[in-house]
Amino acid sequence: MAILVTGGAGYIGSHTVAESLARNEEVVIVDNLQQGHREAVLGGKLYVGDLRDAAFMDTVFKENAIDAVIHFAANSLVGESMQNPGKYYHNNVYGTLCLLEKDERVRREADRVLLYGGHLRRAGAGADSGVRPDAPTNAYGETKLAMEKMMRWFDTAHGIKYVSLRYFNAAGAHESGRIGEDHSPETHLVPLVLQVALGKRAHISVFGDDYATPDGTCIRDYIHVTDLADAHILAIEKLRAGGESGIYNLGNGKGFSVKEVIEIARKVTGHAIPAVIEARRAGDPAVLIASSERSRTELGWKPRRDSLEEIIATAWAWHKSRPNGYGSN
Secondary structure (H helix, E strand, O other): OEEEEEOOOOHHHHHHHHHHHHOOOEEEEEEOOOOOOHHHOOOOEEEEOOOOOHHHHHHHHHHOOEEEEEEOOOOOOHHHHHHOHHHHHHHHHHHHHHHHHHHHHHHHHHOOOOEEEEEEEOOOOEOOOOEOOOOOOOHHHHHHHHHHHHHHHHHHHHOOOEEEEEEOEEEOOOOOOOOOOOOOOOOOHHHHHHHHHOOOOOOEEEEOOOOOOOOOOOEEOEEEHHHHHHHHHHHHHHHHOOOOOEEEEEOOOOOEEHHHHHHHHHHHHOOOOOEEEEOOOOOOOOEEOOOOHHHHHHOOOOOOOOOHHHHHHHHHHHHHHOOOOOOOO
16 A cells, blocks of 8 residues: 655655655655656655646556555745735645545545545644634635645545644755755745855845844744654554544744844854845744644654754755755756
8 A cells, every 4th residue: 555645746745755665655646846856756656747637636546556645735835825825725725625535536436545644834823822723824824724624524524534734844854965955936944044155145034023032033943854754654654553633733842033043054054144134024923833742642753853953954964965956966
C-alpha cells in the first residue's frame, strides 16, 4: 500500500517524501509543479497534474493502491490571499473537496479505507497567540480552516479518518543538503534573511516594529521542516493503527521575534545583514506560538532540532550550496 503526497514536490512535501522513503514506504507524489520542483522529489512515483483534474486523479488512484494521503497542495501566501481570496478558495478549498470526494468514491468502490492526513498551517492562531484557532486573521487561514471542517464532515458521513496538523513557521533544510527551501517569490523570513547574507538582497525588510512585543516586531514559533515531516508520518501511523481523527498543534513552544531571527542569522553566517523597518503587512498577528503538548502525548512526536540556531544553520548550508535554488550548483 502506498502513501499519496499531494504537493510532494514543494518544500515541506518533499521533505515528507524523503522521510517516508527512508522508512521504506511506497510513495506516490502529485504536484502540478507551479510552486514545487521536480528536482526536490528524491524518489517514489511522481505524477505531474492538478487535484482538480478528475481524469488525472482517476489515473493516479487506478494505477496505485493508495491507503493514505498527506495533503500539502495549496497556495500559501498570506499577503496574496488578502488581495486574491478567490484563488485561495478555488485551489485550497475546492482542491481539497475534489480530493475528499475521490477518497470517498474509491473507498466505496474498492471497499477499502482511505486514511487522510491533512494539515492546517498558520491559520492565524495558536494556543499561546491570543488569537482564537477558529478565527483566522487572513483569507489563507480561512481556507485552511474550511479544509479542516470539510475533513471532519467527511469523517462523519463516510468514515474517512483524518489528522489535521496545525503548525507554524517551517524552516531549515534536509541534513543531506539535497533538498531545501526554494520559493518564487520568496516570502519566508529565514530564506529572505539568508539571501541578504548571500548578497542577493541589499537588506532584509522588517514589516512593523510597533507590535505589542518586547522589541516591537512579530514573534513566531519556528520548527525544522524534517520535524514537521516526522509528525505527518506519525499521524499516518496513528490512523493506520485504527486511531480516531484529531487535530494537533506542532511547534517548539517558544517564539522568536523578527529581530531575534536576524541576529541569530548574523551569528550563523558571519554577515552583517542590514535591516530596514517598513510598514506593517495586512493580516500579520503580533504573536504566533504553538502549544503542542497533545501531539507529543498522543502522536509521540518530539522535535529533534529545536534550536533556532541549528535550524538556520541547516538552511544556510542549503542556500550556500545552491544560491539560486534548484537547478543551480
